[in-house]
Amino acid sequence: MSNTFKLENNFDVSFTALLATREKQIQQNYRPIIGVHKWFARRPGTVFRNLLLAEFNGEEPIEVEYWKAHSFQGVIADPFMGGGTPIYEANRLGFSVIGTDINPMAFWIVRQSLADFDEKMFRDALSSVVSDVEGEIQDFYTTRCTECSREAPVKYFIWVKRQECPSCGEPNDLFPGHLLAEDVRHPHNVLVCDCCGALNGFERTPTKDNPGICRECRSEISVEGNAKRNKVSCRRCSTQFAYPPKNANVPPQHRMWAIEYYCDCGSETRKGRFFKSPDQDDLNRYQRSAELLACRSSDLPIPRDDIPHGDETKRLHRWGYGKFREMFNDRQLLSLGILLQRITHVKHVATRHALLTVFSDFIRYQNMLCRYDTYALKCQDIFSVHGFPVGLVQCENNVIGIPKVGSGAFVHFAEKFIRAKLYCKNPFETRVENGKKRLVPIVGETIAASFTEDTPSPTGREARIAAMPATEIRLPPQSLDGVFTDPPYFDNVQYAELMDFCYAWLRQALGDELECFWPSTTRAHAELTGNETMGRGLAHFTEGLSKVFCHYASALKPNAPFVFTYHHNDPLAYLPLIVAMLDAGLNCTAALPAPAEMAASLHIARSNSSVLDTVFVCRAVESVVASSLRGCLAKDVEGLQNAGLSLTAGDLRCLIAGHVARLAVNELVQSWNKQESLQEKTRLATNAISRLSAHNPAADLIAEILSQATSTT
Structure with missing residues (x-):
């Protein structure tokens, strides 16, 4: 691969995976900034710090430079800023940033995270x-x-x-069930009596087959x-x-x-x-x-x-x-x-x-x-x-x-907010040495910005944060040094429906102050999530994603990267991404693995879902050497296993789907006609995915890798 593709060559899968896996276990300790306000499906900040350093750092290995302060210049944009992770990591490294989101709650959260903070006054x-x-x-x-x-x-x-x-x-x-407290953090099991309402303590857990007796009314008590x-x-x-x-x-x-x-x-x-x-x-x-x-x-x-x-x-x-x-x-x-x-x-x-x-x-x-x-x-x-x-x-x-x-409670959340804002003033990383965690202050970096309503200066650590559709913000040609983002995963999370719960209260105080808090809901037809109720299907998602990719890609400097994360087990779920990349004149120069979720998360545990993202790295180049799926997958697996990850079939299926999407873009880029109908472009992408999947059967690859892992252990 060309030496001009710094990120693709410099990204350290093992080092990143090690940091990201630890962060996702206790994210509020590794990145206390998430304590400013809840957002959904936040990606690890360590991943985006590594991605940015891989692209903009000098010649030193990332494993060395990661622990040092940096002061880069330029403008990084995120068209789907959500909770703001790429924005914070880019700002911390010295970049000016542009962040947009159609949801006013995302706008508010990112603004508050970057805003000045006086601890004594607070x-x-x-x-x-x-x-x-x-x-x-x-x-x-x-x-x-x-x-x-x-x-x-x-x-x-x-x-x-x-x-x-x-x-x-x-x-x-x-x-x-009648259980109030288990005998783990309490001396005994506490159950309520269904007859008189008394609370009873038991050394064992009473069941219908072996009930306990209520101390008040002598009725039988069971956990069921x-x-x-x-x-x-x-x-x-x-x-x-x-x-x-x-x-x-x-x-x-x-x-x-x-x-x-x-x-x-x-x-x-x-x-x-x-x-x-x-x-x-x-x-x-x-x-x-x-x-x-x-x-x-x-x-x-x-x-x-x-x-x-x-x-x-x-x-x-x-x-x-x-x-x-x-x-x-x-x-x-x-x-x-x-x-x-x-x-x-x-x-x-x-x-x-x-x-x-x-x-x-x-x-x-x-x-x-x-x-x-x-x-x-x-x-x-x-x-x-x-x-x-x-x-x-x-x-x-x-x-x-x-x-x-x-x-x-309120006092607990206030302390969490204070900790988050103090972290912004003095960011740190967490290093594990000899099995012990050690905080490493990154002296010289901060998470803070001066806000502007115009295109930010590349030298002033400015921030243009806007509550609007990504396509509506003005982006001058060659004004962006990179796009780093975590777009919505079609219908995985209904951001607006969930955030309306907080918005309904917050607009009581901000409705007269900010125009974006005037509507009664954060929902908008232009939101890029699949939603049956609002009639937003795959076509809406694909067309919208394409418009955003085109708008931001047109503002990139020559050879600047367009980087985004995605994961799904089904290769066909990548169709909108393939169309969007190709419409924007982008080629996929790499598909890199990175931990994204915690295996114990309630929406991940006991499912076939993956804890891994594919990080798509794209540039406006006509051709790349299309590395084989099998070879790239083997390299991914080796890097992740070196970080101590035990890969599941769901993880492997997700990585394979990402590489299939990469190869499809590589194959279609030179003959792609943006002016074709969406139906025709989808057909071409579908055919490419089907052909590549047939040549690289996921089931065979997964079985081969899992078998090798078993024999090794």
Whole structure:
């Protein structure tokens, strides 16, 4: 390969894979900047740092230069910035950056990540806000300790969904199981009695075949619940009925059945957590919060927006959730409304914006779709998977929170935000030496930019961050030193439908300030994700991707790289990419492997999905030496295995699909006619994929490689 192709020659697969795999295990420790705000499917920052260094570094090996500070000049663009990883890594290396995203939440997150931060001013405002809000709501998050009878702060309230029997009208709890806490981080298993509601501790896990006995009412207790496969039998008349009810038009009812609280009584000798069944005083406190909400609701900045129909939100509608506010209980609405209102009164703009960002992020732990983790004994994020899973047992978190106790509350997220912004001021890398982690400060690098509304200067570390379709931003010819991006993977994540949850609240404070927060939703027809509800299919995705690639490729300097990540097991899923590359006049000069996901992620575990991305490196060149699929795959596997990765069939299938797409581009580039119809271009790409796949049977290659790996071990 030509020496002018620096990235293709210099990229170190093993070194990158080693760093990226470690980062994805605890990404918030390796790249604390992700703590500014949630975004979905973030790629490892270590991957993009390595890619940028491979292209723009001098002659020293990346493994040496990676740990040094750099100050490059030029302009790097990301047309699908999302959570901003390529933007941050390029900015940190000294580049000016251009980032666009059609979703205003992406715009806000990246702006806040690059914005100036005054820690003292933030902490002072935070302290004032917390003090004021606690004065109004603290009583609603207090309970009486069952051991010392003193008042104690609540960590979590645990609720269960209820549904009336259609035959007799009896309210039925929908318990999928009766377990509250496992005997891992607590001395014993804690289960609720389905008859009297008492919490019971057991050394073993009682089952229907071997039940336990309730200490209060002497009823049998088992871990199994009464709700299974969307069916439940009425406790009074035994009628079996389905949940949720058909054509539900109101959100489900809930009953509070457990509380976890914090008390320091017996702290020197007592082991385990404090759990209790709610008493009448606890129920009265909730009722008072509901009554206060009824009086103040119209004056508080609480969203009234409908939840639009969508591929992900249809699950919410099936359960009767029609408005965003219905995803919260009355105490949450009251407390969140008071907190948001108080934040809007902070006069210093940058500090107010920072606190609003914390608020927008932390509400994913402050709603009635959060669940309680019976193993870790903590609240689970509504977005623990990339969707809106509606569970039967909910966890209501303390809104303000207890400092250094629990998780998911406002004070916890504020500290996470501070850590993220301090990392921006003093970035570091994490090095493992002799089995021990060591932080390596990269003195001289920062993540910060001066914002501009024009094309940024290549020497000023400026940032043009815009909430708009990527094709609408002005890009002068030969103004870009490179494009580095992580585009949407067709319909893998419905970004707008999910981020509407945060946006509905944030626009209460920013709707009068920023034009991109005027609409009632972040959804737009031009969004480049497949979406059945909005009629966006593969043709829409392909045409849109092609327009973006063409727009940005036309602004590249001669021989500058266009780099993007992608993964999918099906070679035909790469059709839009092949068409987009060829329409943009780009040839694929390399397809490189890089870890992208964590194997334990809920949407990856126990599936055939891959944890690897293919990194496509493209340049405006007519021809390249098309390396064989088998040879490139063997090199990929060797590099990844040297980093300690154990490759699965799903990983190999994904890498093979990436190389097939690369070879298809190499084959079609010289005869490609951009003016042909989309149907004809898709046909040509499909034929190329089919022919190359037939010559390189994935099943045979996978079997061969896995067999070699087995014989080696």
